[in-house]
Structure formats: structure tokens, C-alpha cells
Amino acid sequence: MTLNLVQAWGMAKSRLQAAGLAGPVIDARLLVEAAAEATRVDIVTDPYRALTPQQEATLDSYLARREQREPVSHILGRKGFWKIMLSVTPDVLTPRPDTETVVEYVLRDFPEHAAWSVLDLGVGSGAIVLSILAERPAARGLGIDISEDALAVARDNAASLGLAGRLALLRGDWTAGMPDDQFDLVVCNPPYIASAVIETLEPEVRDHEPRLALEGGEDGLDAYRLLAPEILRVLKPGGRFAVEIGYDQKEPVEALFREAGAAGVLTLRDLADRDRVVAGSKKPLEKPA
Numbered sequence: 603m604t605l606n607l608v609q610a611w612g613m614a615k616s617r618l619q620a621a622g623l624a625g626p627v628i629d630a631r632l633l634v635e636a637a638a639e640a641t642r643v644d645i646v647t648d649p650y651r652a653l654t655p656q657q658e659a660t661l662d663s664y665l666a667r668r669e670q671r672e673p674v675s676h677i678l679g680r681k682g683f684w685k686i687m688l689s690v691t692p693d694v695l696t697p698r699p700d701t702e703t704v705v706e707y708v709l710r711d712f713p714e715h716a717a718w719s720v721l722d723l724g725v726g727s728g729a730i731v732l733s734i735l736a737e738r739p740a741a742r743g744l745g746i747d748i749s750e751d752a753l754a755v756a757r758d759n760a761a762s763l764g765l766a767g768r769l770a771l772l773r774g775d776w777t778a779g780m781p782d783d784q785f786d787l788v789v790c791n792p793p794y795i796a797s798a799v800i801e802t803l804e805p806e807v808r809d810h811e812p813r814l815a816l817e818g819g820e821d822g823l824d825a826y827r828l829l830a831p832e833i834l835r836v837l838k839p840g841g842r843f844a845v846e847i848g849y850d851q852k853e854p855v856e857a858l859f860r861e862a863g864a865a866g867v868l869t870l871r872d873l874a875d876r877d878r879v880v881a882g883s884k885k886p887l888e889k890p891a
Contacts, residue, residue, distance in 0.1 A: 608649035621669040637661035671805035684733035693751035695815040697729035703878045704844045705733045718786035728756035746774045777832040788833045791846040792825035794818040830862040840886035849876040
């Protein structure tokens with residue numbers, strides 16, 4: 603029997619629910635839309651539109667992959683973040699709504715038409731820096747990642763968004779080799795999951811996300827120990843930083859940045875009201891008496 607859009611959505615929901623997946627309604631809709639080359643509006647306004655046999659086969663393939671806990675972002679090869687759409691592969695961390703807290707903070711505090719510079723450490727797909735550049739037309743960015751495969755994804759995303767001319771992407775080990783006092787803003791979503799916790803994560807994360815982007819050492823804080831003094835070093839006097847943290851890492855990460863000499867250190871909460879971003883600034887130069 604040929605399925606129409608609404609039947610396909612119902613069938614997809616039932617299959618994902620039977621597989622024990624959380625959020626089957628949204629996942630099912632996204633997979634149906636992609637397989638049937640439809641939009642959310644199509645499902646509402648033309649629910650009885652029939653899928654072709656090829657579209658049904660594609661949907662079946664998508665659902666089988668999702669039942670094996672492959673993330674929807676990997677199945678479709680894309681993920682929405684902030685106000686942009688990004689290409690996503692297994693070589694980069696799938697952008698999550700929690701990370702939008704970094705973007706929200708930056709856009710609130712940096713003027714729209716000022717020509718300021720942003721450094722994104724561990725750039726991955728480019729989600730953070732590209733979201734910022736898309737809304738701040740005079741800003742320019744530099745993205746650093748140790749993975750060439752991740753940088754290739756970021757380059758594709760920058761090009762597709764028309765932002766390649768304002769974002770340089772380089773392979774590097776965090777801030778190694780960078781001169782002092784270079785950037786108005788540094789953003790980062792470092793690996794912060796404790797090594798022993800990795801195997802307890804959901805299969806979508808544990809089996810499909812790059813371990814390099816997840817594992818933060820024995821206590822999850824290895825990257826912050828290195829980054830706190832280095833971020834302060836490469837910031838211009840008065841420059842700002844914003845780094846993502848795990849929900850239970852506020853106190854140790856704040857302490858690391860204060861010990862490195864940061865000013866105005868604070869923690870921002872995400873939409874689920876969990877601690878999510880530690881932010882602050884480099885002290886400005888003292889004015890002569």
C-alpha cells in the first residue's frame with residue numbers, strides 16, 4: 603500500500619517509539635520530510651500526498667538507521683543551529699541548542715557594526731563562529747581545529763553561508779604559536795566529559811560523535827586547565843571570552859579563569875536552566891595616573 607505524508611509520519615513515529623527512542627515525533631517528521639522531499643507546511647496543507655516507491659524506500663532506510671541509534675543529523679547530513687543550517691558529518695560534534703547560549707551572550711554584548719575579531723577554538727562544524735559572523739557583518743573570525751576533517755566541514759559551511767571571505771580556518775593545537783593580544787573575543791566548546799563517563803552516554807553520542815570532541819580527561823577539566831591562561835593571553839586587553847561547560851563544572855572552571863587573571867567571571871544558564879557557559883574578560887590596560 604502506498605503511504606501518504608500523514609500515514610508515513612504516523613508509521614515513522616510508531617517505529618521509532620517501538621525502538622525506545624526519545625523524541626520520536628520530531629525525529630519522524632524530519633526523516634519523512636527529507637525522504638519525501640516535503641516541508642512541514644506540506645504535511646499540514648497536503649497530508650494525503652502520496653510518497654513514491656523510491657521515497658518510501660528512502661524513508662525505510664532512514665528509519666532503520668535511526669533504530670540503530672544513528673543521529674538524525676548524520677542520517678540527513680545537516681543540522682539547524684541558531685539561525686543557520688549546517689552540514690554535519692561524523693567528523694564533527696553535532697551542534698546542540700545548549701551551545702546557542704554562547705552565541706546569545708556574544709550577540710548581546712558585541713555591537714552589530716563594529717569591526718571586531720573572534721577566535722573559535724575547536725571550531726568543528728563552525729557552528730558558533732558562523733552563527734556570530736552571520737549576524738555581525740563587520741566581524742571577522744579565525745577557527746582552529748586539530749582535525750583536518752573537521753576543518754573541511756567548517757570550510758564547506760562557511761562557503762555555503764557566504765562567509766568564507768570573513769573566516770580563516772587553520773589546523774592547530776588550540777592557541778599554540780599564536781601571538782599575544784590578538785582577539786576581541788574567544789569562544790570555545792571544548793571536550794569536557796570525564797573519561798569514565800563516556801561509556802555511559804547515549805549511543806547517539808558514545809558511538810557516533812568524535813571522541814576527540816567529547817573526552818576531557820579524568821575529571822573532564824583537562825582542556826580548561828590549558829585554555830584558561832591561553833585564552834587570556836591571546837585576548838586583547840578588555841577582550842571577552844565565552845566557553846561552554848558541563849552542567850556540574852561551574853565552580854572549577856570559574857576558578858581556573860580567575861586564577862589565570864580573568865575579570866568579571868560569571869556563568870550563564872541554558873534554556874533548561876542548567877549552568878552552561880563561563881564568560882568573562884581580560885583586564886583592560888591601566889590608564890596612566
